[in-house]
Amino acid sequence: MKFLSSLFLLASLIYSVSAHTTMSYPLPRSHIFNPNTPFKDYTCLTSPLNGGVGCLPKPFPCGGYPVDTKFSTILIAGQKFNVTFYNPAAPNPDSSTDQARHNGGLCEFALSYNGGITWTKIATYHKTCPDVLFGWTVKIPENAPTCDTLGQCLFSWSWINAAGNLEFYQNCADVKIIGKSITPLPEIDITKANLPEFEDAFFPEGDPSNTGNAKGSGPLAKDITENLKPFSTKPEPEYAPETTKCVKDKKSPYYIVYNNGKKTTLKCKGTKVCHQRHNNIVCKK
Numbered sequence: 001m002k003f004l005s006s007l008f009l010l011a012s013l014i015y016s017v018s019a020h021t022t023m024s025y026p027l028p029r030s031h032i033f034n035p036n037t038p039f040k041d042y043t044c045l046t047s048p049l050n051g052g053v054g055c056l057p058k059p060f061p062c063g064g065y066p067v068d069t070k071f072s073t074i075l076i077a078g079q080k081f082n083v084t085f086y087n088p089a090a091p092n093p094d095s096s097t098d099q100a101r102h103n104g105g106l107c108e109f110a111l112s113y114n115g116g117i118t119w120t121k122i123a124t125y126h127k128t129c130p131d132v133l134f135g136w137t138v139k140i141p142e143n144a145p146t147c148d149t150l151g152q153c154l155f156s157w158s159w160i161n162a163a164g165n166l167e168f169y170q171n172c173a174d175v176k177i178i179g180k181s182i183t184p185l186p187e188i189d190i191t192k193a194n195l196p197e198f199e200d201a202f203f204p205e206g207d208p209s210n211t212g213n214a215k216g217s218g219p220l221a222k223d224i225t226e227n228l229k230p231f232s233t234k235p236e237p238e239y240a241p242e243t244t245k246c247v248k249d250k251k252s253p254y255y256i257v258y259n260n261g262k263k264t265t266l267k268c269k270g271t272k273v274c275h276q277r278h279n280n281i282v283c284k285k
Ligand SMILES: [Cu+2]
Pocket: 018, 020, 100, 102, 164
């Protein structure tokens, strides 16, 4: 118990210096409220993966925290919900609460189906995120397939702060996803910056009307609108990565190559036209 109480003391000391927030819904790995975590991190879940005052650097992805013993959250394809944040230094926050928000920055929300090896970014908030005094609307893609293997299925919040030190924050929640589609979501990577293993150094735009601490101006309306758009219209929905499609079967020489969300339009040589063959094409007369 002596160890525990000194841990609490240490925790309160650190919070008074650096009162960042954690994601609180969905409940991330090692969150103090998470009933299914084998390890509650009272001190450093709030710190960036770079490390912080009294906190060692943590590995990407997800800070290396242990997998929950069972799913705390079930999400359904197409479901809209508000991601919320929690500041352990201020369990009952008001508009004067110091949240160490570093003028906001870039928040990205993403799903992984393979334990954080690849990501599908599903929502983005610019400038004003995070803030415990607002909900941040996210929608699980309507075409998200089921994911029910503990350790593989993740909902991630990553935050790149707009001011202060160049830092990268990430909390990951083990989430069960219930969907109907059998096609994997396309890979849409999260912004990776400010860690030794990432090449980029990046300060995203912040919001001048946000003080960095205390209550900010909340989610931008255009971000909410964008995040609620049908996911299937954002990347190239009808085509799996690396497919090729005639612009007009047997009528036009042009065809489109879809590769990792990028599309390139090419033309058959000479007088040949494009013939569709399942996910591929042939050029002939
Ligand atoms: Cu800070």
